[in-house]
Amino acid sequence: MEVKEQLKSLKPYEPGKPIEQVKEQFGLTKVIKLASNENPYGCSDKVKQAIQEELESLAIYPDGYSAELRKQVAKHVGVKENQLIFGNGSDNIIQILSRSLLSEGFNTVMASPSFSQYRHNAVIENAEIREIELVDGRHNLDKMADSIDSKTKIVWLCNPNNPTGVYISEEELINFLNKVPKDVLVVSDEAYYEYVTAEDYPNSVALLDQFPNLLILRTFSKAYGLAALRVGYGIGNEELIRLIEPAREPFNTNRLGQKAAIAALNDQTFIETCKKLNREGLKQYYDFCEQFGLEYFPSQTNFILIDFQRDADELFQKLLEKGFIVRSGKALGFPTSLRITVGTEEENEALIQTLRELL
Numbered sequence: 001m002e003v004k005e006q007l008k009s010l011k012p013y014e015p016g017k018p019i020e021q022v023k024e025q026f027g028l029t030k031v032i033k034l035a036s037n038e039n040p041y042g043c044s045d046k047v048k049q050a051i052q053e054e055l056e057s058l059a060i061y062p063d064g065y066s067a068e069l070r071k072q073v074a075k076h077v078g079v080k081e082n083q084l085i086f087g088n089g090s091d092n093i094i095q096i097l098s099r100s101l102l103s104e105g106f107n108t109v110m111a112s113p114s115f116s117q118y119r120h121n122a123v124i125e126n127a128e129i130r131e132i133e134l135v136d137g138r139h140n141l142d143k144m145a146d147s148i149d150s151k152t153k154i155v156w157l158c159n160p161n162n163p164t165g166v167y168i169s170e171e172e173l174i175n176f177l178n179k180v181p182k183d184v185l186v187v188s189d190e191a192y193y194e195y196v197t198a199e200d201y202p203n204s205v206a207l208l209d210q211f212p213n214l215l216i217l218r219t220f221s222k223a224y225g226l227a228a229l230r231v232g233y234g235i236g237n238e239e240l241i242r243l244i245e246p247a248r249e250p251f252n253t254n255r256l257g258q259k260a261a262i263a264a265l266n267d268q269t270f271i272e273t274c275k276k277l278n279r280e281g282l283k284q285y286y287d288f289c290e291q292f293g294l295e296y297f298p299s300q301t302n303f304i305l306i307d308f309q310r311d312a313d314e315l316f317q318k319l320l321e322k323g324f325i326v327r328s329g330k331a332l333g334f335p336t337s338l339r340i341t342v343g344t345e346e347e348n349e350a351l352i353q354t355l356r357e358l359l
């Protein structure tokens with residue numbers, strides 16, 4: 001059997017090692033995972049109750065239109081219901097957009113290093129990929145704008161950027177959008193939106209009227225703590241949403257996910273608490289970096305990329321043996337850095353203590 005040629009260059013997704021596996025491998029009783037930018041406080045208690053009630057209906061297909069969730073998200077974000085598209089995580093929206101817009105003979109522009117799925121899906125669609133190197137962890141927006149031509153279909157902005165945690169300001173975004181032709185889609189991936197504290201971070205939803213070629217991605221996987229239930233969404237212009245909807249599978253958000261997301265959305269106190277604790281957690285890492293003279297990118301997310309000036313895989317392995325799963329920067333384009341998810345105060349302290357001993 002011959003699969004598409006371009007698939008041969010892609011490796012299957014390699015998830016971080018599961019906690020149980022690391023325990024067994026190194027004979028550990030406790031393992032702390034700070035690798036996938038999950039919420040260390042889990043999700044709102046209200047979610048658990050909502051899901052419990054939904055367990056009675058598992059034999060019934062979910063609402064393919066996510067009508068109730070749609071209503072609530074529209075209200076929360078301040079857009080019309082038909083300005084939303086829901087996905088099995090925002091990964092799924094990236095896939096839907098790529099499937100809808102990309103193909104051979106066309107190109108897509110993205111920063112590098114950035115979130116891997118933009119590139120991955122572009123390869124599958126056989127589109128030309130134009131990767132523009134970050135400068136000091138930031139998108140090089142001038143160069144990205146310059147690389148757009150008549151064959152460009154999608155420009156990906158990861159804001160804040162994974163893996164650097166650095167953000168694009170409102171002024172920078174507007175300047176950029178003004179340079180992009182209106183028939184080129186600009187995706188603003190705001191997966192870490194709820195963690196952002198920077199005052200000049202864009203209010204991108206307010207820009208949708210002026211820039212109908214803008215599409216915003218958000219997710220319930222990060223601050224809302226629902227990564228397992230896979231709910232993400234896109235916010236855009238009605239016409240654009242209508243055009244891409246047919247590329248969405250009929251039941252791509254599940255029953256538990258929809259209920260959980262509604263309950264999570266209705267507990268903004270939980271989000272505020274997590275956001276505050278995340279800021280304090282980041283401060284623990286900033287203090288540690290400053291003590292040890294380590295370079296890092298100030299982060300607007302729940303992770304931090306720290307340059308340890310040594311082989312990232314080796315340091316990753318040493319931490320693994322001591323019961324900490326983090327993300328080596330090697331595969332992320334930063335070979336001497338680790339990407340560490342901000343955990344609870346105790347988790348951060350335990351990791352920092354271990355790092356102190358290892359450095």
Ligand code: PMP
Nearest residue numbers: 089090091115162191219221232
């Ligand atoms: N975008 C970015 C920038 C991310 O970091 C992630 C998660 N790693 C995603 C999208 C996908 O998240 P999900 O599919 O869980 O919504």
